[in-house]
Amino acid sequence: MNHILVISSNDLETYQDLFKNIDLSQATAHFSDGSDAELAKRCNIWFGSPSLIAPLLAQGIVPEWIQSTWAGVEPLLQAEMPTSYTLTNMRGIFNRLIAEYAVGHIFSHELNVKSHLSSHAEKRWNPITPRLVKGKTAGILGVGEIGGEIARLCKAVGMNVWGYTRSSTDCEAVDRYFHGDQLGECVAGVDYLISIMPNTAASTNLLNKDVFTKMKPAALLINAGRGTAIVDDDLLWALRSREIGGAVLDVFRQEPLPPDSRFWDEPNLLVTSHTAAPTLPADAVHVFAENYERFAAGDPLKFVVDFARGY
């Protein structure tokens, strides 16, 4: 008999409703905000956000399987954390959201939406010339499932698509691949640099002064991966010295971004408050239900995290 612990702070009622509609033969679902360690001990499957799960793991309580409701699982990968269980992360449900986030902000940039909003607020007629997205080049850092979806949407709206990856070269929407020490060559040719890299040793501080100086002066950086990829001071320097044209950032080293962050003061930087890819409970339960079916049947789970690789 499996016992599933659904852990959520804000959406518990929503999850209770959603779990009524899925088939949990051979299992009982329990619902908690994560504070009930005794209940956690009795459950061999946990489903919830890494931030609420980490304190339980840190107490030495370890289930058989954890299904994260987030894509990023950093809180569960700290040095002292147990790895004697199967960890699966959330995937698939974010692909389209992040692709639309990237492409939408590209359109918004070429159409001068920010300037039009400012002019409107001043009741000022402002006939500034738009530019076309078609023909521009997007460089995607990390072309897995999410990056592939971004690549396809960029291609669909007429962009050239470049991809920088560890080794993969199998996305048909990528016109040109770059690997290893070719990052500089890649960033030098793009109008939009889109990072969706998870937080790993390889991605940490990858976007630094050296990279920014190689970018086109009008290029826009979009980060919908993890904030650790960016050296914050280097980005601020690059924006102020016009090494790059602007940045749209969804993720940060500290979230929420503190009110005294210098990012808020940059005129060519937009903070979007980690909204690119929210986990909608219905989507998350759908992924869990599919994976639970595999678990119950003894089949290999989908989206298993490699503890060494970090994603």
Add this chain to the structure above:
Amino acid sequence: MNHILVISSNDLETYQDLFKNIDLSQATAHFSDGSDAELAKRCNIWFGSPSLIAPLLAQGIVPEWIQSTWAGVEPLLQAEMPTSYTLTNMRGIFNRLIAEYAVGHIFSHELNVKSHLSSHAEKRWNPITPRLVKGKTAGILGVGEIGGEIARLCKAVGMNVWGYTRSSTDCEAVDRYFHGDQLGECVAGVDYLISIMPNTAASTNLLNKDVFTKMKPAALLINAGRGTAIVDDDLLWALRSREIGGAVLDVFRQEPLPPDSRFWDEPNLLVTSHTAAPTLPADAVHVFAENYERFAAGDPLKFVVDFARGY
């Protein structure tokens, strides 16, 4: 021997440079801001903006052929104006620009770009949930060359595409066509209503209270055609009474929009100052050069305006 008068107020030097690079066998090009009536009389071909050309026509000076640099030629279609010449308007060069304008503002709306810009200005973390463009329905009023390009781009980003036309049904990207008295049925089902209608008797005041009350309460109206299609008071009423969700307007009955227009005060309305489809001189000269080749060869011109139809 043909004499071509290039009429422009701001871009005369640019046009002089561009005309050096086109083949004008059997013709001499002259350049004017439109104030030289004697020069106009000696030229059988005029190339320029309708606003500068109209005063010359009103004086009774009529060339053989006028190539407008605008798509809309209303100033030349007033009741007392001569029609004993061939009028061609500008086409083709606007299609992609207007398509990106429409689709770009759709993305901007679903991504809450305006809210994120406001929150950023207040240094406020604001995790509002984005919505997807994919699966939304766009209704295009007028599916000619420009509407067809909008339809294809909407389709490329995953939207359902409806079209309301006089009679045409030949755009492969339109999922469903509406005609005649089916306007109400069309607007009732769309999330985005995109007007690119020229200023004609049929389009004037077409977007009125009756239409707005049939629209979805969250629907966004995008007008990149002509301002005369909208009954301004009815739109203001519809926005205030939440009959529709918002409007992005590029064109107005009076341009520039006067500072005392009530449009500036509407929180869910954005004025974009007639920027959706600027005429870039290089593109305009390219269209002229192609048409001049036909003129010189005695072939039928492209983009001839039907004076009765108005476009």
